Amino acid sequence: MDSRTVERVRSWSSADAADGYRGLHALADRAFSGAVVADDTWLFMLNGRVVGVFEGGIEDFEDASSDVYEAPHLSLPLLFAMQEAGGETKATYYTNDTPLSETDETLADAGFTGYVELSENVLSGDYYTAYYGGRSLSAAFVGSSEELITGEEAFERADDEVGLYEVVTVDIDVTDVPEPDEEATGDDVEAAAGAASATEASEPTPDDGATAVAAVDETGTAGENADANQAAAEQAAADPDASSERAVKAPDEPTTDEPSVSADESERDARTTRDTLEAGDAAAVSEAEQAADVAREPPAERPSPERPEAAGVEQSPSARAVDDEGEGEDGVFSEEVEWREATTVPSLDPEKAATRPSSGASSDATQQRTQGTAATKQAAQRSQRSQRSQPARQSASSETEERVATLKEAVAEREERIEELEARADAAESEAAELRDELTDLEEERDALRNEVAELRADLETARERADAAEEPEETASSDRTPAEALAGTNLFVRYGSKADPTLDAVADGDVSAEAVNANLRLEHHTQFDASETTVDGDSFDDFLEGTAAYRFVSWIVRDLPYELLDTGRTKGLADVFDAIPDIDRAELDGTISIRDDEGEELRSTFDVVLRDRMGNPLLVAELNPERDPVTGDEMDGLVENAEVVADAQESLGGAFYVTASFFEPDALEAATDATDGGGFLSRSDKESYVKVARKSGFHLCLVEDRNETFHVTVPEL
Template structure:
């Protein structure tokens, strides 16, 4: 995990968290948005969905206590998950050429998933726009404090910035939260209890000899189920053992009809005429009645998918779906739903039904069979004998005492069905058949057209692949050439850069810090007290730099950033103040006459380049005064201010006068100011020297013990110093040491 992300997330508000997978599922059910952490493993959640797990796997949460941190904005967990997942940079734009708003419209319209980062060459902060399926959220981290701004405000701030932004394409794979082991045990116990309860109900039915009368429409109201219960009781089957009834429960169970038994391996289904195929002892009839033709057509039209009951222990016996109820009652619901069968059985039946559908045959003799018999739950192998099985189903001796029909009676009964339709009877008139032929020809033509289009697309794809391979080879060649040229530059001592920035912009975003390799060794404080030599201080002192931008691969005026910085007069002056000026004042015996400078140098902590100092102007308002260099103490108060003349022309009187005006305003508001400097790379005009002398009251008749001192009051003031910088060295011209 990125340390910045860890610092940000640990600062979020804590949320109640449970333990293990159960705790994760509880957060998911509550629609939690934020981060979860178990040891070194981190996860991010958005609206209850686990976006990803990092530095570990979701198994690290199993049985473990974890912490939860609620995100202040939903954009953050999605952004952090994408940043940790990593993605490909799809594009890079400069805001002045391609505004962020234009890119946002394109990404949103294209259903983009990833994020946009605007941070390169941006001084005010880092800006992000995160997308998921084209929907976007914005977040920004503004200033050195990384203050969080979100929503429209963040996007508007980003749109107003000037810099380079990158578009990252990220694929997020949601992480499934496993079921806790305790929940699985409870499910198994509930399943076992449900099977035992079903067995208990079956035993109660067997003991009474008669099924209970249904009280609600959610229960099957036909008497076929009771008939089957009686059959199982008579055969000695125990429904509580969870075994399904044999698939041939609707066919004769004796050896007299082995052919019929083998031909009907499927569980009981509704007949093509829509009637329920079961013997009903309470009906007092020894054989099934033939349905009317109208009823046959209605039943066929309303037939629906039936699940494979032979594979489900929750359905026993020949249960018929959508069978009409006695006394005009509504048809029974899906038996799997009533008996508590699992959803997998339902989906399995749905898949079987879809696989059974086919294009109607062009043969008029087959069209009717396919139009009527192609119903879910009726396999093709049974279409020819569905009617025969319907009317030849005998009752078992243990259920109602009816005699089993002989084969001769069965044959007579089959011949007595005047409404049955053989497969040879035409069901479609010649006109309809011709229409179907035309439809097939049209589909065949469409198929040929699509095949031709597919082949053309394949050829185009192959061409693009070949072109892509050529371009990849060319890119590899160019990259190799770039590496070769870089090696030559390195050999020549010239360092290459990837990005560029103006000198003013680079210095404006730079701060220098006075630090030591070892604080217990030679420091400016010890040098001030005469306890450390100049060489010891220089060896131990570190003038470190901090920038508001990334310096990797950055070039300034054709130079790498660090090389450029060390060659600037601003950096050279700052280094001279903290390493040489203290000793020059002390060695020349001017500790008292330049006490404001000498005593302030050891307090230097941070040096700001191209900064400003705010001063009050009345009525609670402030005004900023700009300086090229500002040396501050640990509290940020100004110790020294300086303006630099980087031209080869001499420093003029207006330069000195302007510095005096601004530094006076600072000294009036800040008692910490010890000195103000004017630094030039050439020399000072006589008028500039006269302006400095006039302001400090210097000259032969001056009685002040403090040199070049601008007096503001009896006890308050500061030193005005003029410095010349030539050949990389700095010399104090005024006052003369």
């Protein structure tokens, strides 16, 4: 867990909860939002839902005693869970180019899940907006005290800031709290499961989408039913949401997602009926009619409540086309349609497939089902009479053969119609693909033209600026420099109002006060450019210089550090630093120290600040880290190595400082300890934090933190 996150969470108000899963369930029941900690495992909840578990698993909470921290705002547990889960930075924007409010609208419309962080180049604080499915929650940590601001106020402040912000996408795993492992709980679950099984046997549920599809046509054998169930399951798996929605529709509300029987199932019904008729059974006609009736009703061994038969049967475009063509014929197609009225061919056109039968169609289907039931009874009576009369059976067999031939012809014509419609659908799909490709090409051409127009406008603006600059008098034009350029060309000098008044040379004797010396001491600057005509990022050079970390560090070295060493009794422990301060004549910003090794090769070491005496010998060097990122071990090793090179050739070097506005990582502190003698029991030196380069040469390594415009020495700790 991130240390800043841990510190912020532990500042929340505590809450009471039972141990184990029961405590988590209690928190979930009251829509708790916050953090739960069991040993080293952290769990974040938002409105009673677990949105993240870190440093362990949810099973760690089964019997554990937990610390509960309630979040002051809903945005915090979601934001911290996303930060700990980690994500992928999709884009980085500058607020002046892409306002935060525009990005917020885009992410909300897209149903985005992740967060937006506005912190880079922002001095006032850190601003966040967390998104889950397009809904957003905002929070901000403002000022050095990291005051928490949430809600609309946090977002409005962020929208008014200027800086860089990142859009980070995160996958959030919403976890259910496991049930407590108790015998009573298990019995309740089994009883509930039994009740649910009994209910499933008598009424459909929203999760029975596949069963609802398969129950529409069960006229065939067990193998045919299995095929139908498998097809329905595949359809439900491909669109589970639509399947569930279809399963819970009311009987009097036909929907666009009602499942229909496939063409393959209809063909299997037709083959089953034809095989029965060709067997020569005298009762084949009534059996075919019974099969059609069974296709419209659920089987007896799978009882279920009455379903909206009219809403469950859809007439496909192919079926409608055949019906239209058969109106003028001798009734053959009307008999064939009656035989197959319980099945449907899925529409090849998705738009047509979305059209459902009207209430009138439902009424017609109900009437047909009633007529089919009456036909079944009549067929049964005919079957009984045929058993009593052999001649009647032979006559029925002849009629059956004629009917089978007629039905085969009707099926062939329908299959031909289906193939024709499929070909038309394929052609339409190909045409649509060509149009999509053409649209893509046009969009690319449009984007290219837009880019060209933008480039031409930029060139025109540049030409205008050059023309305006050429018209201005050259002597009145001021030069604007970057901060790095301005510091590289600047030196600071330590001067006094009067040598007769107290100076740093008298500090060691303890006869003068800090106020008297500082009143006489001045820091003057010399630049390699005209400071009066120079601006830095739009500000005057003097205002810029006095606000830099380098200027403040040099001022602290000569105005404050000597008296801190005197007050803490460290003048001997840091003797080389204390003795070097009165000899400081000038400070070179972004300075370079050049030395030659034994082979005559020139070596250069660059530091952010180099403090020299009148002869130019380096006395103290410093590296500055004004950014928010902590100092790493590699950065600490770089300072030590550069300082060792200088100390090996210049005995005047008394100390090396690493100053940071953030903090030092453990690797950096470990590197500093390894570089010094560490105060081991074999060390005879009374020098603190001392890096020994040769037998009689070395320097003090000091780590300084820049907090609230004040410097604090942390190594060695004063």
